[in-house]
Amino acid sequence: MxxxxxxxxxxxxxxxxxxxxxxxxxxxxxxxxxxxxxxxxxxxxxxxxxxxxxxxxxxxxxxxxxxxxxxxxxxxxxxxxxxxxxxxxxxxxxxxxxxxxxxxxxxxxxxxxxxxxxxxxxxxxxxxxxxxxxxxxxxxxxxxxxxxxxxxxxxxxxxxxxxxxxxxISRMPVPDIARTAGAAFVIGRAETLRSGDDVAIVATGTLVHRAIAAAEALAAEGVSARVINMATVAPIDTDALAAAAATGAIVTAEEGLATGGLGGAVAEYCARNHPVPMQMIGFPGFLPTGSADWLMENFGLTAHGIAAAARDVIARKR
Amino acid sequence: MRVEHVRAKANWMRRRLLRMIVDAGQGHPGGDLSATDIVASLYFDTLRIDPLSPNAPGRDRFVLSKGHCTGALYTALAGAGFFPEADLDTYLKPNSRLNGHPNRTYLPGVETNTGPLGHGLPVAVGIAVAGQIDAAGYRVFVVTGDGELQEGSMWEAAMFAGHRGLGNLTVIVDRNRLQQGARTEDTNALEPLVDKWRAFGWDVFEIDGHDVAALLTAFDDAALPRSRPRVLIANTVKGQGVSFMRDQASWHHGVPSAAQYAQAIAELEAEQAK
Missing domain, CATH: 3.40.50.970 (Thiamin diphosphate (ThDP)-binding fold, Pyr/PP domains)
Structure with missing residues (x-):
């Protein structure tokens, strides 16, 4: 193709x-x-x-x-x-x-x-x-x-x-993620791209840059969103998840099934250790005909969709 | 001399694997016994392997693609010195290294984990490709079941081995003509099996899989250099060596009673005494 x-x-x-x-x-x-x-x-x-x-x-x-x-x-x-x-x-x-x-x-x-x-x-x-x-x-x-x-x-x-x-490996066009000098990739270690304590967005792959854009939009509303790049999905970085759960609300985002993938992994951790309101951004199952861009947009795998999910989980915080 | 040595080892393997199966209360005696002479010929004559250095890069490789026949494999590995013979007594017991299917992370001498049919040959082809790229001198031997040849992955691998001209690869088909539930030819016929392999680019030989002298000669003839993979269709009898198990599908995973075990051992000891 x-x-x-x-x-x-x-x-x-x-x-x-x-x-x-x-x-x-x-x-x-x-x-x-x-x-x-x-x-x-x-x-x-x-x-x-x-x-x-x-x-x-x-x-x-x-x-x-x-x-x-x-x-x-x-x-x-x-x-x-x-x-x-x-x-x-x-x-x-x-x-x-x-x-x-x-x-x-x-x-x-x-x-x-x-x-x-x-x-x-x-x-x-x-x-x-x-x-x-x-x-x-x-x-x-x-x-x-x-x-x-x-x-x-x-x-x-x-x-x-x-x-x-x-x-x-993705072929979906992505921008370079801004990183601090000296950033290193370590298998099993998540990368905290943005600190924040109102909500944590745990994203992977092509959703990471969208998560950053969502956090920037939320910041304009006075919401402080932590952004975690969970590049290694297995074994997952539980220290990073503990920090995410400490915000009291989590949104996961992945270019895959909303359940079972990264979202499932984070939910398993939270259910066992630190239950918090969660939303999972991803696809529901077999998808209708459409371009990759249209599918991402139509199913809310966007900065806008992530930000909306963040507002929802924050509203559900006790 | 070589033949007598292998035959004695094969007889010991048969007695020892039956004891394992009786002690464990389960196993696959039919297929173990059909493959025993082939596996014994490899481990006690042909393979260039060193139990003190089981991962030596230049070793010959043996892959048991019919991974359920651990009775044959484990007795051969123990007999060749890869682990103490006493470990055979732990077969299938909790936390034993001797699982119902071989696991390389448990046991030295196991090259790849098998069990589901159709896995060993593709992995062996990969080993042979590595040897081909490196012009390494090692050879790769695979024992497959005949029923296993109903798995599509076997023919994916066979096609690629033929295409690559993997002269370092020898497959032995344990052609006992029985699969778990019935005769292969009544289930999903394999014949004409020689023609099938030949069409995939292999040198094909039919052989008596219980004739140790013929097996050793065939393995010698597979010495390098060669430019095509070679398959030996080894005509065997499921349950070979024990009269009442011969050619019976019911012994695929049957377990002998105490009386049957005593009879089997008596028959094998009589054979050994000849």
Missing amino acids: SAAAPAAGLHDCREAYVRAIAELAAEDDRIVAVVNDSVGSSKLGAFRDRFPTRLINVGIAEQNMVGVGAGLANGGKIPFVSGAACFLTARAMEQIKVDCAYSQANVKLCGISSGVAYGELGATHHSIEDIAWLRAIDKLTIIVPSDPWETAAAIKAAAAWDGPVFLR
């Missing part, structure tokens, strides 16, 4: 992903890429040209792709197994569970064009269930980067991490 280049100031995170993999591969010959005929959609053409023996294309066969990834790890490689998130996860779920997580194979699974990036192609091609599904698998790290910098940092952190990792 061809897509127009992102508008000025916005980025397709696949670019950062392929750059990071190429940089790693140049330094470490254990790095290989495994794809399911997805060289184009994963933007790995340049990688294949530069490292022809290290691009393993199994064809349209996702179960075999993930099994081969686990085998390459057994053979001493660090495989980045990349395919459209919808097929990589759903089609090969048992291979992810058994060959990667249960076997603790050193495989890096990259779900490309996650969420609703495929827009009009419909629910078969949306990958909104992936976080909920994968979060149920023990000993599988799940990372959902928010922008190009974090995507590259997460890829490098995953390569250095001994064990299976799922990276949810």
Whole structure:
């Protein structure tokens, strides 16, 4: 599928992903890429040209792709197994569970064009269930980067991490997130992008910049919103969640199912430890026909939607 | 000499795995016994492995794709020195390292966790691809069930192995012709099985899976360098070695009574004494 280049100031995170993999591969010959005929959609053409023996294309066969990834790890490689998130996860779920997580194979699974990036192609091609599904698998790290910098940092952190990792790579155009100098990506550690004590917005992936915009709108109304970038959804940063719960109201936001994913993870933590009013921004299920932008807008995955949810949970505070 | 050595080990494996199953009160004796001669030939002759260095990068790999046949695998690993034989007494007991299906995070010598059918071959293909990229000298051996070949992932992997020309890969199909509930050919027929593998780009050989001399020769013949993957369709008998278990689907996961166990051991000891 061809897509127009992102508008000025916005980025397709696949670019950062392929750059990071190429940089790693140049330094470490254990790095290989495994794809399911997805060289184009994963933007790995340049990688294949530069490292022809290290691009393993199994064809349209996702179960075999993930099994081969686990085998390459057994053979001493660090495989980045990349395919459209919808097929990589759903089609090969048992291979992810058994060959990667249960076997603790050193495989890096990259779900490309996650969420609703495929827009009009419909629910078969949306990958909104992936976080909920994968979060149920023990000993599988799940990372959902928010922008190009974090995507590259997460890829490098995953390569250095001994064990299976799922990276949810977006193609939805996103701006660079403003960060303080010296910001570092650490697997399992959330990033507090904005402090605040009236409400906490816990966001991941493409919803992070929208959460910041929501917090800015709320600030204009005198509402102080904490913004947490929960890039690592599993294992989740419970210290950050404790700080979020301390505000007394939480909104979660993700480009995925509102329940079961990040929202579910945060709700589980709060129900057990610190119940507070919550709202979950995300999708309800199979979605109607529409572009990615329209779907995000129509289902309230916007700064406006997050801010409205924040006002709601604040009103419900005791 | 090699043959006698392997045959004695196989006889010991059969007796030992039956004791495990009787002690645990469950297991998969039929498929264990059909695969025993194949697994024994690999572990006690062919594989270049070192139990003191189970993760050595250059080791040969063995993947039990039919992961339920842990009786054959665990006795072989214990017999080869990967863990103490006494651990076999813990089979299936709480917190045992010897789960009903093999787990590499519990036990040295297990390359990948299997159990659901259709997983071992794709992983083995990945190991073989790594060896191909590195021009490493190791070989990869896989034992699959025949019923397991009804899983689509096996043919995804077979197609890719043929495409890549994985000469370091040898698959042994434990062709006992029985799956859990019935004959393979009455369930979802596999034949013509030789033609299927050949069409996927493999060198195919039919062999008696209980003829240790033939197995060793076939494994020797698979020595590198080769440019195509090789599959041995090993004709076997489910329950081989115990008269009343032979070719009976009911012994897929049956457990012998005390009297049946005594008879089985007597038969195996008589075979050993020959």
